[in-house]
Amino acid sequence: MSFNKLDLNLLRVFDAVMEERSVLRASQRMCLSPTAVSHALARLRELLDDELFIRTTTGMRPTARSLAMAPLIREAWKSLKAAVDTPTFVPRESTRRFTIAVSDFVTTVMVPNLLALLRREAPLVDLVIRPASWIDIAEQMDLGQIDAAIGIFSDVPVRFRASSLFAYDDVLIASSSGQLDELSVETFSDLSIAVVSLHGEHEGIVDGFVSERGLARRSEMFDRAALERIFSLSSRSPRVAVSLPHFLALPTLLEDTDLAAIVPRPLAKLLVRRHPISMYELPYQTASEEVSVLWPERNGDNAPQDWLRGVLTRAAEPLRCCSGSVRASSFVHRSRTA
Structure with a gap:
């Protein structure tokens, strides 16, 4: 096939x-x-000698050739569009829709701040939030279907960029109707606790991270290593119920x-204010986890995408101010105020 004839x-x-x-939705869009x-x-199938898409009961399934072509074609169209479009972006007038992938933790502690900023500065902009644990973030970014993801990442491939938003450590929460006293290692070992693992018992989880297409992101939302280390020489340990x-x-x-639960400190502070829940310092030190915004490297010089990352950073400012691990010996939150 000659490209000049395409x-x-x-x-x-x-x-x-x-x-x-x-095909129907594509026709409506075009x-x-x-x-x-x-x-x-x-x-196009005849020219490329490939089926490209196979019709199934759930839609058009792309072939391996299509999956390989898609990001290159998407990037080419964006380059052509950038070459002929006037590169302006006015947030207050924009009717764009941005799609971000976040966990329910981030949605709870950060998205209200984000929506407040949007109401003031970009009232016509729409926001789509996808659950970070249910999608392959790397694939969705490669295909241009999400603009940014927020989470804890490692081994970030060169085709992505990341910037820190805030950090946190772990604390314990329990019903305020309980009778928990100061938490020592001994008293903590008698507890039944709940923990959060975004991907459940996923076989690919290594050191609390799950890896997809070269991108590793945290799945276990608690410091398992610190928990196991403190009880490694003990005959008793808390039951992960x-x-x-x-x-x-x-x-x-x-x-x-x-039941008690190990959760991120910013979430615990919010839950304590809204529910009959008390917050307690753990009887051991946990790692400080860094929450970052992740985006495709190709969006680095895109005015709307630059604005989105800026507003996400500002939405996280209250969490940065209060994200330090302020631990005090035998400190216990018994009230419903953070």
Whole structure:
């Protein structure tokens, strides 16, 4: 096939079907008839000698060739668009929709600040939040389907960039109706606790991280290594009675029970203010975890994306001010004020 003979409009159709995984939705997006989209796909299949998409009951499934082509074509279209578009972005007038991937922890402690900023500075901008634990973040970024992700990352591939937002350590929370006294290692060892692992018993979890397409992100939302280290020489250790894929259910699970939970300090402070829950310092030191915003490197010089990262950073400012590990010997929160 000669590239000079290729109709570039066929690649526009390919890109739309790749993102929508549906001929009908792609046709609506491009203001074409479904028949025109099908004919364009047929021409491109013939030119490339590949099926490109296989029709299934759940939509159009891309072939290996399509998956390899998609990010390159997407990047090419963005470059062409940038070459002819006027590079302006006015947040107050913009009607853009941004998609971010976050956990329920980050949604609870940071997104309210983000929405307040959007209301003041970009009231027409829409926000789509996807659960970070349910999607392959690296793949979604490669395909251009999410703009940014917030979490704890390591082994970040060169095609991505990351910037720190805030840090936190672990604390313990329990129902205020309980009778927990100062937590020593001995008293802590008698507890039944709940922990959060975003991906459950995923086989690929190593040292609390799950790796997908070269990107490692934290799955176990507590410092397991510190917990195991403090009890490595003890005959007793706390029972991990419940392992959850999210934090959402914790206030209900802790209510009027003897169950306690290890959670990030910023979340504990918020829950203490809103629920009959008390916060306690753990009887051992946990690591300070750094929460970062992650984005594709190709978006580095994109005005709307630059603005999004800036507003995310500002939304995290209250958490940075209060994220230090302020630990005091035998310190206990018994009230509902943080």
